[in-house]
Amino acid sequence: MSASARSIYVDEDVGKDDFSAAGTEESPYKTLLFAYIKSPPGQPDGPQYFIRKSQTATVVENVDSAGRQEWKPAAKSALKKAATLYDQHKKKLARGEELALREKKEAAQRQQSLEEAKKIKIVQDPSLPEATKIMLSEKDPKVVKLRSGKSEKDVDDSVGRGTRVRVTGRVHRLRTQKDVIFVTLQDGYGFLQCVLTGDLIKTYDAITLTLETSLEICGEMWEVPPKQHAPDDRELHADYFTVIGRAAGDKDAITTRVAPDSDPQNLYDNRHLVLRGETSSSVMKVRAAVLRAFRKTYDELTPSCLEMTPPCMVQTQVEGGATLFAFDYYGERAYLTQSSQLYLETCLPSLGNVFCVAPSFRAEKSLTRRHLSEYTHIEAELDFITFEDLLVHLELVMCTVIDTTLANPAIKKLVYELNPSFQVPERPFLRMKYSDAINWLREHDIANENGQPHEFGDDIAEAAERKMTDIINRPIFLTHFPVEIKAFYMKKDPTDLRVTESVDCLMPGVGEIVGGSMRMDDYDELLAAYGREGIDPAPYYWYTDQRK
Numbered sequence: 241m242s243a244s245a246r247s248i249y250v251d252e253d254v255g256k257d258d259f260s261a262a263g264t265e266e267s268p269y270k271t272l273l274f275a276y277i278k279s280p281p282g283q284p285d286g287p288q289y290f291i292r293k294s295q296t297a298t299v300v301e302n303v304d305s306a307g308r309q310e311w312k313p314a315a316k317s318a319l320k321k322a323a324t325l326y327d328q329h330k331k332k333l334a335r336g337e338e339l340a341l342r343e344k345k346e347a348a349q350r351q352q353s354l355e356e357a358k359k360i361k362i363v364q365d366p367s368l369p370e371a372t373k374i375m376l377s378e379k380d381p382k383v384v385k386l387r388s389g390k391s392e393k394d395v396d397d398s399v400g401r402g403t404r405v406r407v408t409g410r411v412h413r414l415r416t417q418k419d420v421i422f423v424t425l426q427d428g429y430g431f432l433q434c435v436l437t438g439d440l441i442k443t444y445d446a447i448t449l450t451l452e453t454s455l456e457i458c459g460e461m462w463e464v465p466p467k468q469h470a471p472d473d474r475e476l477h478a479d480y481f482t483v484i485g486r487a488a489g490d491k492d493a494i495t496t497r498v499a500p501d502s503d504p505q506n507l508y509d510n511r512h513l514v515l516r517g518e519t520s521s522s523v524m525k526v527r528a529a530v531l532r533a534f535r536k537t538y539d540e541l542t543p544s545c546l547e548m549t550p551p552c553m554v555q556t557q558v559e560g561g562a563t564l565f566a567f568d569y570y571g572e573r574a575y576l577t578q579s580s581q582l583y584l585e586t587c588l589p590s591l592g593n594v595f596c597v598a599p600s601f602r603a604e605k606s607l608t609r610r611h612l613s614e615y616t617h618i619e620a621e622l623d624f625i626t627f628e629d630l631l632v633h634l635e636l637v638m639c640t641v642i643d644t645t646l647a648n649p650a651i652k653k654l655v656y657e658l659n660p661s662f663q664v665p666e667r668p669f670l671r672m673k674y675s676d677a678i679n680w681l682r683e684h685d686i687a688n689e690n691g692q693p694h695e696f697g698d699d700i701a702e703a704a705e706r707k708m709t710d711i712i713n714r715p716i717f718l719t720h721f722p723v724e725i726k727a728f729y730m731k732k733d734p735t736d737l738r739v740t741e742s743v744d745c746l747m748p749g750v751g752e753i754v755g756g757s758m759r760m761d762d763y764d765e766l767l768a769a770y771g772r773e774g775i776d777p778a779p780y781y782w783y784t785d786q787r788k
Contacts, residue, residue: 248289249264249291250268250272251293252271252291252296253296255268256270263278263279272289272319273329275287275289275322276326281326290314291313292308295308354448357446357447358444362443364479365479368479369401369404371406371459372384373406375429376409376427376432377430384402385461386402386403387400387461388463401460402460402462405459406456408455409427409454410516411452411455412426412452421437421440421449423435432474433474433476435459435478437478440480448486450486450493451487451495452487453485453487455481456481458480459477459479460477461474462475498514522657525651526645526654529645529648530641533642534595534637535597537641538595541593541637545620548595551577552601553569553574555779556783557578559578563578563603564603565603578602580596580617580619584620584621585759587621593621593623594621595619595620595621596618597616597617599614599615599616600615627719630756631671631717634743635669639667646664665715670712670714671717671719672718672719674722674739678696678700681693681694686704686708689701696722699725705718705746706751708746709751710748712748713748715746717743720733720739723738726742728766728769728773728775729759730760732760740757743757761787762787
C-alpha cells in the first residue's frame with residue numbers, strides 16, 4: 241500500500257455512522273460499510289481501514305484492558321464482507337437513481353398529457369333532447385325509460401331511446417379502463433353507474449378524477465348489458481359532465497385517510513369521512529327508520545303516548561352521582577342529564593302517557609361496548625298501570641317497532657346486510673326473577689366477577705348476564721332486583737320488600753336493551769330513600785311534591 245494512503249478509523253462500540261463522524265481516530269465511524277461509503281476503496285493507493293472495539297473487545301486474562309484502545313488493520317474477512325455490502329449499496333443507489341429518472345420522465349409525460357388534456361373542451365350537443373333532472377333513486381318508468389341493447393351498434397330500436405337525464409352526486413366508486421371510465425355516483429338517496437367514453441375521458445377533469453368529487457352528468461339511461469352488474473341493473477351513458485367540486489387525491493384522498501384497516505382511533509378522528517362509507521351510512525339509515533318506528537308505535541298505542549322534550553341541563557341525578565357530567569350553571573352546580581324519566585313523570589297528570597327521544601350522558605371513561613358518554617335515549621312514562629301492564633307494554637312496543645322497521649323493504653335489506661344473522665325476537669318473552677337467575681347461574685357454574693358462586697345481592701355482571709341469555713337463547717324479562725342495587729325511586733314489591741318491581745330486558749347476542757320499573761308513590765318512603773342513598777332532597781323538591 242502506498243505511503244500516502246489515507247487512514248480511516250472504525251470503532252464498532254462508540255463510532256457513529258452519520259454526518260458528525262469524520263473517520264479519524266478522534267471521530268471514528270461505527271461500521272466498515274459506512275467507511276466504504278464515505279471513503280471508497282481505490283487502487284493503487286486507496287485508504288487503509290483500521291478497526292477496534294474500544295469497550296467490548298475480548299481481553300486475554302491477566303492482560304491490561306488498554307489493548308482495546310489499539311487500532312488494528314481490518315481483517316481480510318471483514319474487508320471482504322464490507323466490499324460485498326458496499327457493492328450491494330452501490331447497486332441499490334443505481335436502482336434508486338434509475339427509478340428516480342424513470343419517475344421524473346413519467347411525471348413529465350403525465351404533465352404533458354395533462355396540459356394537452358386541458359385543451360380538450362366538451363360542450364353539450366344541442367341536438368340531443370333536454371335532460372330531465374332526477375335523483376339517483378328515481379326508478380319510476382314513467383320518469384326514467386331504459387334503452388336496451390349491448391351497445392350503440394346493437395340497439396333494440398323498437399323500444400326507442402332511453403330518457404336523457406341530468407344527475408348530480410359524488411364519486412363513490414371509480415374504475416378506469418383503456419377506453420372507458422366507470423363512475424358510480426351517490427347522492428344519499430341512491431347509486432347510479434355512469435359510463436364515460438370518447439372525448440369525455442380525454443379531458444383534464446376525467447384524467448384527474450378522484451373519489452368524492454362532486455359531478456353533474458348528463459346522458460341516456462340504459463339497461464345493464466347481460467352478465468354485467470350495476471346498482472339497480474341500469475346505467476347512464478354520459479354525453480356531458482362537469483365538475484362541481486374537486487375532492488383531494490394522493491395523500492389526502494379519502495381512501496388514504498380512512499382506509500379499511502386504519503387504526504380505530506384514526507377512524508374516530510375522521511368520523512366525518514367514515515360516514516361516507518356504505519356501512520356507516522346504512523347504520524344511520526336503519527337508525528333513522530327505528531326512531532320513526534318508535535314514534536309511530538307510541539302514537540298508535542291505545543292509549544297513545546305524547547312526545548315531550550325534557551331538558552338536558554339538570555340539578556339532579558338519576559343513575560348515580562359517580563357518572564354525572566358536572567358544570568357551572570351561572571354560579572350553581574348543574575349536570576348533563578343521565579335520564580329524562582323523572583321529568584317525564586311530571587307530565588302524566590295533565591298529558592297522560594308520554595315519551596321522549598333525547599340525549600342522555602354518562603361520565604364513565606371506558607371503551608367497552610356498554611359505555612357511551614352520550615347516546616340517544618328513548619324513554620316513556622305510563623300512568624295507572626301495574627307491573628304486569630309494564631311488562632306487556634315493553635314487549636308490545638319492542639316487537640311492534642321491529643315489525644314496523646322491517647316492513648320497509650329497503651330498510652329490511654340494509655338490516656340483513658349489516659347483520660345477516662338477525663332474528664326477530666321470539667314471543668312471548670321469558671319471565672325470570674332475579675333470585676331465579678342467581679340460582680340458574682349457580683347451577684350452571686357461572687361465577688361472579690370475583691370468581692365466586694353468585695349470591696343474592698350480587699349485581700350480575702355483563703359477561704354472566706350475556707352468557708345466561710345466549711344459552712337460554714330467548715328474550716328475557718329479568719325482574720325483581722334487590723333494593724340495594726337499583727335506583728332510589730323504584731317501588732318495592734309489596735310481597736317481598738327485599739326487591740323492587742323492576743325489569744331489564746335481555747336479548748340474545750346483545751344483552752340488556754331495556755330497563756324499567758314502577759315508581760314509589762309514598763311521600764315518606766321516598767324521603768327515606770333519599771336518606772338511604774345519601775341524596776340531598778332539596779333539588780328534588782319538584783319530584784317529591786308529586787307524592788303529596
